[in-house]
Amino acid sequence: MALTPRYWQMVTLTSAGQRKIKAMPVAKRWCQIHLDNLESTDDSDRTSDDKKVQTYLWQRWQAGEQESSIALLCLRCWLSHQIAAICSQLASQFGQRYGFTTAELLPLVLDDDGRVTLTYQPLSVSILERYDPSQAALNTWASRVTKAHPEINRFCLERGLYRISDWALLNDTSVGRLARALPGLSTAALKQKETLLTAYHQVYRRDRIIQRQQSGRASRCLAPTDAQLLEISPGSPPGVVLQQLSELASQLREHRIAVRRGMPMTRSLDATIDNQPYLQVADPSPSEAEAESGAAQDEFVQRYRAHFLASLDEAIAAVARSYATGYEKRQPSKGKLFLSALDLFHCRGLSMGAIAQKIGLSSQVQVTRLLKLKRFRTEVCAHWFNQLKQQVKADALQFIAPARLSTITKQLEAVLTEETEAVMSEAAAEAQVSKNRQAKSKFAQRLCARLPSVLSAVKASP
Amino acid sequence: MTAIILDSGGYFDDMTPLNDNTVELLDAAIASANQLAQTASQTASRLSAQPGKEWETALKALAIAGFEQWLGEGATPLAVTHTALEASTETAADLAATPAATPAATLRVGGYRLGILAMGGLSDDRVEIVLDPTADSWMDAIAHLYVIVEVQEEVNQVCVLAGLRRDQLLQRIGAERLQQARTSAEPLAVPVSYFDIEPEQILLYLNCLEPVEARNEEVAREATEQTTLAERARSGRTAVTESVINAAAWLQGQLDNAAEQMRWVLLPPLSTAMRPVRNSVDTVLETLAEQGINLPAVARGAGSPISIGGTCICQIYAWVWPVETANEPEWTLFLLLGPQVGEILPAGIQLRVRDRNEVIAQEVLAQASSTAYLYTQVQGEQQEQFRVGVILPDGMEITLPAFGFEQVL
Numbered sequence: 001m002a003l004t005p006r007y008w009q010m011v012t013l014t015s016a017g018q019r020k021i022k023a024m025p026v027a028k029r030w031c032q033i034h035l036d037n038l039e040s041t042d043d044s045d046r047t048s049d050d051k052k053v054q055t056y057l058w059q060r061w062q063a064g065e066q067e068s069s070i071a072l073l074c075l076r077c078w079l080s081h082q083i084a085a086i087c088s089q090l091a092s093q094f095g096q097r098y099g100f101t102t103a104e105l106l107p108l109v110l111d112d113d114g115r116v117t118l119t120y121q122p123l124s125v126s127i128l129e130r131y132d133p134s135q136a137a138l139n140t141w142a143s144r145v146t147k148a149h150p151e152i153n154r155f156c157l158e159r160g161l162y163r164i165s166d167w168a169l170l171n172d173t174s175v176g177r178l179a180r181a182l183p184g185l186s187t188a189a190l191k192q193k194e195t196l197l198t199a200y201h202q203v204y205r206r207d208r209i210i211q212r213q214q215s216g217r218a219s220r221c222l223a224p225t226d227a228q229l230l231e232i233s234p235g236s237p238p239g240v241v242l243q244q245l246s247e248l249a250s251q252l253r254e255h256r257i258a259v260r261r262g263m264p265m266t267r268s269l270d271a272t273i274d275n276q277p278y279l280q281v282a283d284p285s286p287s288e289a290e291a292e293s294g295a296a297q298d299e300f301v302q303r304y305r306a307h308f309l310a311s312l313d314e315a316i317a318a319v320a321r322s323y324a325t326g327y328e329k330r331q332p333s334k335g336k337l338f339l340s341a342l343d344l345f346h347c348r349g350l351s352m353g354a355i356a357q358k359i360g361l362s363s364q365v366q367v368t369r370l371l372k373l374k375r376f377r378t379e380v381c382a383h384w385f386n387q388l389k390q391q392v393k394a395d396a397l398q399f400i401a402p403a404r405l406s407t408i409t410k411q412l413e414a415v416l417t418e419e420t421e422a423v424m425s426e427a428a429a430e431a432q433v434s435k436n437r438q439a440k441s442k443f444a445q446r447l448c449a450r451l452p453s454v455l456s457a458v459k460a461s462p
Numbered sequence: 463m464t465a466i467i468l469d470s471g472g473y474f475d476d477m478t479p480l481n482d483n484t485v486e487l488l489d490a491a492i493a494s495a496n497q498l499a500q501t502a503s504q505t506a507s508r509l510s511a512q513p514g515k516e517w518e519t520a521l522k523a524l525a526i527a528g529f530e531q532w533l534g535e536g537a538t539p540l541a542v543t544h545t546a547l548e549a550s551t552e553t554a555a556d557l558a559a560t561p562a563a564t565p566a567a568t569l570r571v572g573g574y575r576l577g578i579l580a581m582g583g584l585s586d587d588r589v590e591i592v593l594d595p596t597a598d599s600w601m602d603a604i605a606h607l608y609v610i611v612e613v614q615e616e617v618n619q620v621c622v623l624a625g626l627r628r629d630q631l632l633q634r635i636g637a638e639r640l641q642q643a644r645t646s647a648e649p650l651a652v653p654v655s656y657f658d659i660e661p662e663q664i665l666l667y668l669n670c671l672e673p674v675e676a677r678n679e680e681v682a683r684e685a686t687e688q689t690t691l692a693e694r695a696r697s698g699r700t701a702v703t704e705s706v707i708n709a710a711a712w713l714q715g716q717l718d719n720a721a722e723q724m725r726w727v728l729l730p731p732l733s734t735a736m737r738p739v740r741n742s743v744d745t746v747l748e749t750l751a752e753q754g755i756n757l758p759a760v761a762r763g764a765g766s767p768i769s770i771g772g773t774c775i776c777q778i779y780a781w782v783w784p785v786e787t788a789n790e791p792e793w794t795l796f797l798l799l800g801p802q803v804g805e806i807l808p809a810g811i812q813l814r815v816r817d818r819n820e821v822i823a824q825e826v827l828a829q830a831s832s833t834a835y836l837y838t839q840v841q842g843e844q845q846e847q848f849r850v851g852v853i854l855p856d857g858m859e860i861t862l863p864a865f866g867f868e869q870v871l
Binding site: 093161162165168173181212218220255256259260266267319322323372374382385 | 587
């Protein structure tokens, strides 16, 4: 059988934190002696070859005889590659937007010192300690354990990435959902899982509710304690119950992934097409149209045009000031940071990443969260629409009777909707451009004109 | 699915990324949620409800509190006038009868009634909406806007996902199914895919538009009329939408085709004394007379049973007579709703009359008794038509064909 060198090369970190492949001659020799003899499968399927090797190594280690520690070392080497791969996949999927690299993740989980005699338990060994070959392939298991590593999770959550724990997932799954979430189970198997989940709920939920009430805020769900496990399934060894619960959680996780793929709203907003929300007003019936006198109409239209831009300016200023002040209250200078980011985005056309660098935020996601672009535009639109409506109605009353006004209100609103919508759509489309954005849209132009005065207003206030 | 866990490879599809509408709950929000949940639990245990709903209640409480915080995070302050997490049932018996019911989470913002639907860690492709069985009408049982809020309990975050308007719900689910859900108090499963209103859009509604009640009433009325037609079709009666009953014919002692088809029965003239057999109508008229309500001698009436699916619910009688006024000649329609023979009218039954545009008369029976009837009277120009509706206590509305008054010369 052709062996991959992963069984005797370990991925480690230098003292400077750099990734480095460390060769283990002891392991290499041992592998060459004991593993070469293993028969390869005919179709040279790497996976089943791997399985054979791992099973052999695992059994040698479990047997606890002489050289079992070498067998363990081989597994530790192989696992280090798995663990490193998980880190780099995580970084490649989210690193750019959430502001981290593989190099930052590795120190959290690559804690194997490579010595044959262990003085502590590195992650690789804890993976192996809880491994059950009859349940899953080793790489799958290693993947699961690494992804659920508390340090990885803490690191990710700090940057806004949340991975739900098995225990929270089980908490939130009602027993009635199981049949739908796990189709293809036999009635007996389903019944078993339902019983297990019900018992879990009775114990774990109860304790968590108490926790919430006592400390106010919830903290990360921890694995159930032995005491809890015994309460959940008296008569079974806690380790077995824990395993069963983990398995159930894992299956539910798969189901969750599938469901969320069909729900675009659950993805990060960057991933979806940016549609500007719009006002839906009933279509007015055109039958009411009467001709007003020509001169009056001209004056009305002129006033309307003046109001149109003036109220947009006012709305932009009001909303920007409000956001900035709100931010300042929560954290000094965050308001000014917000206004800078707004300026850099709309008026200088920088990308999110560039803005993050310029204003000292650690990730694109933080800039997105700060700017709340879509909500900002929406609130400007709402403010603007309401203002415009009021002003137009007030003006209209100078030309037409109130009774008449109420009959054409719907028409008016429809017109205003269209006009404001056009400006907002233009703004939305422009915001989609990721970099070298040009401030051509009316919205951006008015915003950029107003920002300096908003900034000085915010700076001036105590 | 096999027992061996599928290799999820290295992909992190189970990560929950930060969405623009994810809210990190502040202490105040968490405190508010805890308070809501505790109150709801206390009420539930007072009613000896089944335990085990505390978790769902806790999630709903977090959803409401989180949504409120999200509302407040913008520039425009929106007044939240009412927040509730309560079982819509009043008694332990009700609660026991509907074990599936968890407290409904509602908010009132401006003129909007919002229903908050909490979604936990195990995302679902459907949500459950519970309609309030104690609401006055079935329209009142439905919120103006339903919002799905994902609750990330473990990390004290919520994410506002999407909304669904009442008229969209009506259109997609249908009035009949909604009415059924309301009477049975069973939760209604609604696909998440129906919820296509983005969170920012919700803000726009709350900021700029009043809930379009009139429009919804129209949609509901059309939906109800379709239901009525469906009922009629099932009970073997011909569906008659377009026909108008010409009540003026009654003055001539005749029933027109429409009335005949609807099995209206012409009543004998009021002033006819010494009738061999007293019927229930006479008794009713006597009762009305005792109360000072006298129909003019020229009035002619007709009556008809109102049935649903072949079962007689009540009887309706209508009298008409012409009225001379200073301008155009007008006519009066006097309506009387009585029980079916040997029964009494149920409390909560309503009689409603509409003209072309709006409701012009409405009577509700407050208390049932053997002498209780509903009656009302409307008057209009002779080319006007009136639509009469009977609303049953459970909210189901039966609309009769319009009454018109074209003088037969």
